[in-house]
Amino acid sequence: MDDVQKMITRRKTLSLLAGAAAAGVLASYGLFSTQSQTPSQTRDIRAVLAGAGRVNPPDQYVEFMEWLAEVSKNIETGKEPAVALMAESAALAVQRIDGEFFLASGLASRLDVSPYPVHVSKTLSSLTVGASIYDAVAVESFDVNLFINYFTPVQDFMEKYREYTYEKFRLDDFLPESLNLVGVYPPKLDSGGEKGNVVMLPFSTPTMINFYRRDIYEKNGHEPPATWEEYLEDLKALNNPSEGFFATAQQVGSDVGIVTEFNNLVHSFGGRLFEVSDGKIIPVMDSDAVVEALKMYSSIRPYADPASISYDWDAVATAMRRGRIVQAILWQDYAWMMDDPVRSVVVNKVGYKPNPAGPAGSFHQFVGDGVGLVKNGKNPVAMWLWLQWATEVGTRIILMLDEKARVVPIRRSVLMDRNVQSTLENPKFSSVKVVKEILEMKQVASIPPLPRANQVFFIMGRYLRSGWSGADPRQTLREMKNEIESLDSLSY
Known part of the structure; x- marks a missing residue:
């Protein structure tokens, strides 16, 4: 900040x-x-x-x-x-x-x-x-x-x-x-x-929700996207890089940032990154559902600020409050900044809604x-x-x-x-209010506390950046899982 x-x-x-x-x-x-x-x-x-x-x-x-x-x-x-x-x-x-x-x-x-x-x-x-x-x-x-x-x-x-x-x-x-x-x-x-x-x-x-430029949607007479497919369509229509104006930005530069941002899609496509059984943490990120989630996450890249490769959540929030992007999946904690005239050029122009839904519904990373x-x-x-x-x-x-x-x-x-x-x-x-309703409807996506969390997130961040850049999603996730499994047993 x-x-x-x-x-x-x-x-x-x-x-x-x-x-x-x-x-x-x-x-x-x-x-x-x-x-x-x-x-x-x-x-x-x-x-x-x-x-x-x-x-x-x-x-x-x-x-x-x-x-x-x-x-x-x-x-x-x-x-x-x-x-x-x-x-x-x-x-x-x-x-x-x-x-x-x-x-x-x-x-x-x-x-x-x-x-x-x-x-x-x-x-x-x-x-x-x-x-x-x-x-x-x-x-x-x-x-x-x-x-x-x-x-x-x-x-x-x-x-x-x-x-x-x-x-x-x-x-x-x-x-x-x-x-x-x-x-x-x-x-x-x-x-x-x-x-x-x-x-x-x-x-x-902290809970991730969909930030969007309400003024732009109202001017065009459109409703904000309800599904990831609609989200992608809107990004294509709103992206204007020649004017230095991008449809979105992603938290690709941060290991924790890219994992938590991606986890919104993982849950909405019906997948999980980990399961916990009898105190053991089991990586399960190579399922078909997670593969589809990574395909969608990667498909957003052409319409994201190219600097996303170095962005964390602070940088995405900065891009939003400086009027560089139209959409972002971002922590609710940053909402107050959007209306602070000292920090923002989009005062009273940003709206908030639940994340787009996938086949399993709308889910929101909760930390x-x-x-x-x-x-x-x-x-x-x-x-x-x-x-x-x-x-x-x-x-x-x-x-x-x-x-x-x-x-x-x-x-x-x-x-x-x-x-x-x-x-x-x-x-x-x-x-x-959006987060309150998310909690009431139990639309929460979370990652369990992880032994050696820094090491695990480093591995995941490296592979997700590769998948985001265009590497085969199934192979990427399989290799990610194998490397995490090569660590000593993850357990409580």
Whole structure:
């Protein structure tokens, strides 16, 4: 994302200023005493939030913050929970309102927000030396296997710190799609039975949907495509490379990008990349259905921006918001950028819909990331309070209603909120509504967490790029499967 590093740098600067200004700020809001520097509630929490600019907060948020202010009195000063997050829309949105956690608790959290590759590298480096600088770490579902041994199950925290666990906190309120894929390990690929230990709390729900230039379709009097065949026809009609204007762009330059983008088609054609049986992960990507999916994926190439060979999801989103392309299969997280006049030349011109359907229907790559509580973290109680706040129903209502985030809820209770339901009828939030309906209809495509995920994705990315470029799809997929099978057994 274009402004990530700028935001991180600004965050560090603000954190330095915050230490010097904290006493004055807290005194002006009237929440804590500046005499003893010990948190003490002196004003109504709603008034405190209003003083910080939070007007008409959800009742659920106020109730939680009142509880947070009360229980935080028992925590000694100087505790600063440190959490490492990936620089994606949910994390950036939480970062923007993190000061409200400080106002209620008196705990100055330290948020380290980095792009995905940097995040994985530095958090693993910290954890493997046995003296992590983090109390909690965000992890993509693909990478759970790399981090699982460094986390304490959430239920253990709930039991050990009962007095610091919000009475309305419920694990079963998290969306099952998120909890089963990223929260539980080994993952639960069905919705029945006991879930076992929850190793991470779901934090975001990245889901791929169809972005399209609504203004162009309306001008031509056409409906956006409902099937992959219609999608391909539209690409042919809309492609105009002589003007530097392309029908679409694809995430071919990124191993994870090309695999996840392709997986939308795999499921819609009735195939799977992997199956899980008795704890073993079995590659099955050489089926007839996956072959047909690769044929379709490759047929899109002539109408895609030629720079797609180097594109990841950020680059595709950039092409969309700069008006270079008409269509994209892209993570919903980027929807807010399309309407940001600072970043976009297509404000109010982009529409959102489910992905085109194949023979098996319309499916949508779903990843999800969670936050795990690090074993032997230095600030376990403070960290547990922060994580509850960041995933609390009221907080998530605020994040969903934030036009610069439009974060898809991770809690069922958020979707039941009347204000949320009303807001979802606003066209600005149509991307969230699309994902909500996808989840309700269970049109989700996912890839199970993979041992040695980086190695497996590298293999898959290399072969898919070959197939995308025109190599025989059946031979390409057979060789991909054989190379993955040559690795040591993939199992949980």
